[in-house]
Amino acid sequence: MGSVAIFTTIISMSIFGIGLYAGSLIYSYFFSKQGRNLLYRDFYECGFRAVPDNRVVLDLHFSIVGLIFLIYEMEIILFVPIFLNIKNITFVLFLILFFSIVILALSYWYEWERYALNWSF
Template identity: 35%
Template sequence: MLAEYVPILLFIIVGLGLGAVLIVAGFILGPRRPDEEKLSPYECGFEAFEDSRMRFDVRYYLVALLFIIFDLEIAFLFPWAIVLDEVGLFGVAAMGLFLVILLIGFLYEWKKGALEWE
């Protein structure tokens, strides 16, 4: 039974080995021509005017998190649409419930002002 996994193990070993060899070859054979222009910090073509480690507003993370949540939930619609003929009325009702819950969450976030950017 374990013999069935030997090709997978071999594939993983060869992949890791090849990756390591290519990374090491890049460091050894790569050109080393540092100059002031290459080593300078880059921020939209002009010199940095603030510390690059400044804190972001928490609203940025909130909007990003909401986008990921709603984007991933909408991704569940595609497989459902492909098998729509096979799932029947139960599948339509289940997806309807799913969309209602998604809509309630969206309206809640909208009412709380999480989507407003001041």
């Protein structure tokens, strides 16, 4: 494929994308229900009208559990390539994997003992 063909493809895809975007804007402008009724212009959130003080008290426990989930998920994602290539594992890689799993198990045990994973409080 020559450089002219690649350039033509890029330009045509860009024009198609811009046209699709412009078409959706025009469609939403003509067929939206926002201008027909003043009720549509009010703020509406989760089935209730917005009040001046919208602060919500969040439980810190949910954030901690979310962070714990992300940490364990990242550990599993890092272990997958090692487990897929288990036949060609070296001794150093085995030690790294072993100590990583030990640290992961100890951190899980620590969180279990500190009741960080308990949902009933």
